[in-house]
Amino acid sequence: MDRLIVMKTFVTVAKSSSFSAAARELAISGSLVSRHVADLERQVGVRLVNRTARSVSLTDAGTRYADFARRILSEIDEEDTALSESRDRPEGTLSVICPKWIGTLDLGDAIAAFVKAHPLITMRFELGGMSDRNYDFLERGYDVAFHTRDLRDSNVLVRRVSELPFVLVAAADYVRRHGAPTTTAELAEHQCILHPNDPVWRLGAGAETSHHKVQHPSVVANSYLVIEKLVEQGAGIALIPRRPAVERLASGDLVEVLPQHQPPARALYAVHGPGGHTPERVRIFLDFMTVWFRSRPAAHAA
Known part of the structure; x- marks a missing residue:
């Protein structure tokens, strides 16, 4: 007994x-x-x-x-x-993992704001090393994982935090030298810079959606920050996250290409463990991220 x-x-x-x-x-x-x-x-x-x-x-x-x-x-x-009581207090260690390209966007700014607002929570934030298994992050000791793909898995809980808008851009100097495509078909005549995660560019929405496969990219780079730098130097046209490029779009250094065929935004999901009671530090983190991105909606980045 x-x-x-x-x-x-x-x-x-x-x-x-x-x-x-x-x-x-x-x-x-x-x-x-x-x-x-x-x-x-x-x-x-x-x-x-x-x-x-x-x-x-x-x-x-x-x-x-x-x-x-x-x-x-x-x-x-x-x-x-x-x-x-410790479970119900916003303190302790919070471990978060996400793909490199997401972490180098303004998710980093959002996490920095969270750390400042909650000094009793020790943040562990890792970029890269993601697994194809939706729940692998839990087995590796992480509390939250960020994704942009729609997950349907009973082993995890998913919250839609925000949207990540994308934009097709070129440098103003590139457009002056090479002109701007007026149709998606004309992209094949231009130098295109490719991220390996985006071999096919989805442009437009609804019945107007088209898919452009970049056949002969001038550069392939697995960092959107690097791709943006290449675009700024006039190396070609690229599909990049809109938020980091807002200021250069506003100044005219970057030009939106095919604005009539805007690429769809990608949902940003926060994934965490199942169970009857979400730890307070995780709940507060998810709420903070949702509010932070909501206060900076995609429309303001346009």
Whole structure:
């Protein structure tokens, strides 16, 4: 029989000096109380109580063991309470992982704002190293993973945090030298810079959607920051996240290409572990990210 259960029963008997009173307090039968005490005596190998027809008293060994059991049960209760309270406080370590290209966008600014607002939470933020398995981040000790693909997996919980708008751009200097395409078909006549995650550019929406496969890219780079730098230097046309390019679009250094065929935004999802109770630090982080991005909607980046 479970040692902690019989210890609790024994402590209750020691307090009340009665099997029947202990049974009432524990909401179990008197015979079960007697069996618990007998089982504990077998486990420890000594007699713990003196039984008479009218009363129950502790032996010397029983008095000693009752003190020990009270201390152990009290420490367990205290630790359970401390863990429960820590779960419900916005503090501790929060581990987050996301693809490199997302982390180098303004998600980094959002996390920096979160760290400033919640100094009791220690942030561990890792870029890259993502697995194809949706729940792998949990096994590796992360609390939250960011994705841009729609996940349907009962092993995880998913929250849509924001949208990441994209834009097809070129440098103003490139457009002056080479002109700007007026149709998606004309992209084949231009130098195009490609991210390996985007071998096919989806442009437009609804019935106007077209797909352009970049056949002979002038440059392939797996960093949108690098691609943006290449675009700024006039190396060609590229599909990049809109938010980091807002200021250069506003200044005219960058020019939106085929604005009548704007690429669709990509949803940003935060994925975390299932369970009946989300840790407070995780819940606060998800709420903060949602509000942070909502205060900077995609429309403001246009």
